[in-house]
Amino acid sequence: MGPARVLRRSSPLTIVVGVVLCITIFVFLLSPSTADTAASKERSAKAASNPLSPPTSPFRKQSEKANGKRTPPPVVHYKMNNVTSTADPVGNRETVLILTPLARFYQDYWDNLLKLTFPHELITLAFIIPKNREGNSATAALQEQITKTQKLGPEKNRFASIIIERQDFDPPLSSQSEAERHKMENQKARRAAMSKARNSLLFTTLGPSTSWVLWLDSDIVETPPTLIQDLASHNKEIIVPNCFQRFIDTKTKKWDERAYDFNSWQDSEEALKLGAEMGPDDILLEGYAGMATYRTLMAYMYKEGADIRQTVPLDGVGGTALLVKAEVHRDGAMFPPFSFYHLIETEGFAKMAKRLGWRATGLPNYKVYHYNE
Amino acid sequence: MLPRHHAKSDAYSNGYPRAKEKNTYSISPHRFQPRASPPALRRRRQLLIRLALILGIALFAFFVWPGASILPLLSFGFISSGEEFQLETVRYYDLSNVQGTARGWEREERILLCAPLRDAESHLRMFFAHLHNFTYPHHLIDLAFLVSDSKDRTLPLLSELLEDLQADEDPKMPYGEISIIEKDFGQKVNQDVESRHGFAAQASRRKLMAQARNWLLSAALRPYHSWVYWRDVDVETAPFTILEDLMRHNKDVIVPNVWRPLPDWLGGEQPYDLNSWQESETALALADTLDEDAVIVEGYAEYATWRPHLAYLRDPYGDPDMEMDIDGVGGVSILAKAKVFRSGVHFPAFSFEKHAETEGFGKMAKRMQYSVVGLPHYTIWHLYEPSVDDIRHMEEMEDERKAREKEEQEKMDRMKKIKDQFADPNSQWEKDKTDIQNEAMKEKKAKEKDQTSTSKDTEAMQAPAENTDMKSETKVEAKPETKESKAATEKE
Structure with missing residues (x-):
């Protein structure tokens, strides 16, 4: 007891240690955070000051106001002459908005998103989810994954911002099963509702700084990780890869793949003739035996081993995966929820874009994969 | 430090306070005995002082060091160590909360006010006077301006006025989110009144206008908006309560009647916006006979459409709440529910059912089964900008007036x-007359009254001069009357 006491009282050692500790703590506190990389600097530079800002950028949480007064939001200038969409989006730091109408949440979809090599600090994700039971569970699953990525995950995986919207109208069908969804008589109502959902999502999230819009359906579970760069490198206003589906062949019991999306096509005389005979509100549909349009479908243009950079002009596009220059949408090209030249949704979009002077392009040998139910 | 080891002479080691009497006898069994020798104690103290000094200097260096701020120290580094703690990256919106209702101001529904601008410097101050006067809660209104292809000072003046507005002392004055969007489309059409309203230029001009509107809307519409209000900056007179007035009808798309005041010689007032029609x-x-890209425009003799126009149905004493279903809408002042724009209705920059811009917007909204309504007896007033013809006419009238004045002047001269x-x-005659009278008076009266007659003479000299002045004045007054009656007959 005696020596211990002496040590505590007299030895300057403890004090020196204490002082050193103090200084290290101060140094630690004052040193800039270790995560201060270029990317995170860009993130914080882009952050807006209030939650009313364009949702494509994060915002700073407002601290409690002094004396409860509202501080009016600042006047913000957006120089849209400087918003470009070029063949080199990474080099030019162009932002991409990934839009997904979400009916069901697939883990594979999210994992595939995380694998994209396009700098995540340039990507904003936006989802629109119906307000029904299925939608609620999809929202819960999505939010769980978002928390994992945005709060706990490594910084390079985090996206610039994420927007979740709940749809303000009910989907026309109670069931989202594949068989029910694809019944011909249900198609028009289903695709009109889908168009409205797409438009709602698009026009509320586009904002003033987006360069590219990537439409990616929630059931696209596999794409090349360089999807955005590859599609953008063609520098086309509207570009669509070929959407396939992997399945197990019941005969050979082996994995095989088949064409899935039939909405990307080149028009035919027969289809135009069919359209001319229709009533103004009727629509032409692809992939149904009762309606032979004889259009040239991109799904069947795929050739194994052919050049993946081969392009074809298209008159109708599918929306499973679709890269669009933001200016096309800004000019007003949207997904008509009504019969527009007897076309609807994504096919109507291609037609409307054409009326505005924009052209659609397809990549028949560049594949993305749809979930198989 | 605990007081236990204090070596102060007046301290008591056992912790019990002694009685105050000084002379109390005490054996004091717990007598304090210093453990260390006095020099050792001193050394320790010196060391302590030195260490404290070093620490002080180190802290001072940190505080004053260039670039180091005190803030991280005070906040313990937790909040500010990385900005990602402060950054919110996830936003959640339920669109069913922003449907738009008849009494939006009670439910705190946000309005997006869109104003496309091009060379509008001269109208901006008038527009801001309107902004000051809106009775709808200002913090619920977000302003979005698109400044395109402007050659005047529209942009600097706009930002200056907006900064002032947001910095206003009155807490009810500042607006919500404010975006100024700068985008040039490469204006191909001249913007002066004559070329703007010429028939040939209409289709391409309106497609360009539509494009500008779409860019503005798509950049400024947010998931939290319930309403979108389109307003031209050259509206001169409008009720302050216009937002509430239009909202109360609870329609998907609604427009007031738009007239403009005119100089008296043109009739005093005139219907202005002919784009709202049935x-x-x-x-x-x-429309069926025209080709795919043709655009029907109203108000030109080239297309006789025989449509009932909202503007012509105005009765100044009519019920301002009366509604009329319309198919095409004018863009001077449109209030629409945000859900209309969300679902994809926009201003077609192509020929949509043979219409473009706001008329195409009305057509498209109808196509999607939205209600499109006009108020024939609720009027706002567009600024009167004289057309080239009017200016010529006014110049002619001015010349005429000047010529007439000149003529007057010459006549008078x-x-x-x-x-x-x-x-x-x-006066000579008067003089003679008085002379004769005087003579007569002289004859009649005595000679002493000679002097009074001379003063009378001078008075008589002044009177006729005044008389002529009065005559010329009445002449000048009479002229404008004839001028007016002439103009009136011209009008008829």
Whole structure:
């Protein structure tokens, strides 16, 4: 007891240690955070000051106001002459908005998103989810994954911002099963509702700084990780890869793949003739035996081993995966929820874009994969 | 430090306070005995002082060090160590909360006010006067401006006025989110009144306008908006309560009647916005004959559509709440539910059912089964900008007026000259008359009254001069009357 006491009282050692500790703590506190990389600097530079800002950028949480007064939001200038969409989006730091109408949440979809090599600090994700039971569970699953990525995950995986919207109208069908969804008589109502959902999502999230819009359906579970760069490198206003589906062949019991999306096509005389005979509100549909349009479908243009950079002009596009220059949408090209030249949704979009002077392009040998139910 | 080891002489080691009497006898069994020798104690103290000094200097260095701030120290580094703690990256919106209702101000529904601008410097101050006066809660209104292809000071003046607005002392004055969007489309059409309203330029001009509107809307519409209000900056007179007035009708798309005041010689007032109309059979038949890219524009003799126009149905004493279903809408002042725009209705920059811009917007909204309504007896007033014809006419009138004045002046000058050159026979005659009278008086009365007669003489000299002045004045007054009656007959 005696020596211990002496040590505590007299030895300057403890004090020196204490002082050193103090200084290290101060140094630690004052040193800039270790995560201060270029990317995170860009993130914080882009952050807006209030939650009313364009949702494509994060915002700073407002601290409690002094004396409860509202501080009016600042006047913000957006120089849209400087918003470009070029063949080199990474080099030019162009932002991409990934839009997904979400009916069901697939883990594979999210994992595939995380694998994209396009700098995540340039990507904003936006989802629109119906307000029904299925939608609620999809929202819960999505939010769980978002928390994992945005709060706990490594910084390079985090996206610039994420927007979740709940749809303000009910989907026309109670069931989202594949068989029910694809019944011909249900198609028009289903695709009109889908168009409205797409438009709602698009026009509320586009904002003033987006360069590219990537439409990616929630059931696209596999794409090349360089999807955005590859599609953008063609520098086309509207570009669509070929959407396939992997399945197990019941005969050979082996994995095989088949064409899935039939909405990307080149028009035919027969289809135009069919359209001319229709009533103004009727629509032409692809992939149904009762309606032979004889259009040239991109799904069947795929050739194994052919050049993946081969392009074809298209008159109708599918929306499973679709890269669009933001200016096309800004000019007003949207997904008509009504019969527009007897076309609807994504096919109507291609037609409307054409009326505005924009052209659609397809990549028949560049594949993305749809979930198989 | 605990007081246990204090070596102060007046301290008590056992912790019990002694009685105050000084002379109390005490054996004090717990007598304090210092453990260390006095020099050791001193050394330790010196060391402590030195260490404290070093620490102080180190802290001082940190505080004053260039670039180091005190803030991280005070906040313990937790909040500010990385900005990602402060950054919110996830936003959640339920669109069913922003449907738009008849009494939006009670439910705190946000309005997006869109104003496309091009060379609008001269109208901005008037527009901001309107902004100051809106009765809808300002913090619920977000402003979005698109400044395109402007050659005047629109942009600097706009930002200056907006900064002032947001910095206003009155807490009810500042608005919500404010975006100024700068985008040039490469203006191909001249913007002066004449070329703007010329028939040939209409289709391409309106497609460009539509493009500008779409860019503005798509950049500024947010998931939290319930309403979108389109307003031209050149509205001169509008009720302060216009937002509430239009909202109360709870329609998907609603427009007031737009007239403009005119100078008196043109009739005092005139219907201005002819783009709000009901579809007619004639127009539909006409549309079928036109090619795919043609655009029907209202108000030109080239397309006789025989449509009922909202503007012509105005009764100044009519019920301002009366509604009328319309198919095409004018863009001067449109209030629409945000869900209309969300679902994809926009201003077609192509020929949509043979219409473009706001008329195409009305058509597209109808196509999607939204209600499109006009208020024929609720009027706002567009600024009167004289057309080239009007200006010519006004110049002619001005010249005419000047010529007439000149003529007057010449006439008067002539009269004056005549008066100056020739002695006024009147006064001579008066003089003679008085002379004769005087003579007569002289004859009648005594000779002493000679002096009074001379003063009378001078008075008589002044009177006729005044008389002529009065005459010329009435002449000048009479002229404008004839001018007006002439203009009135011209009008008719």
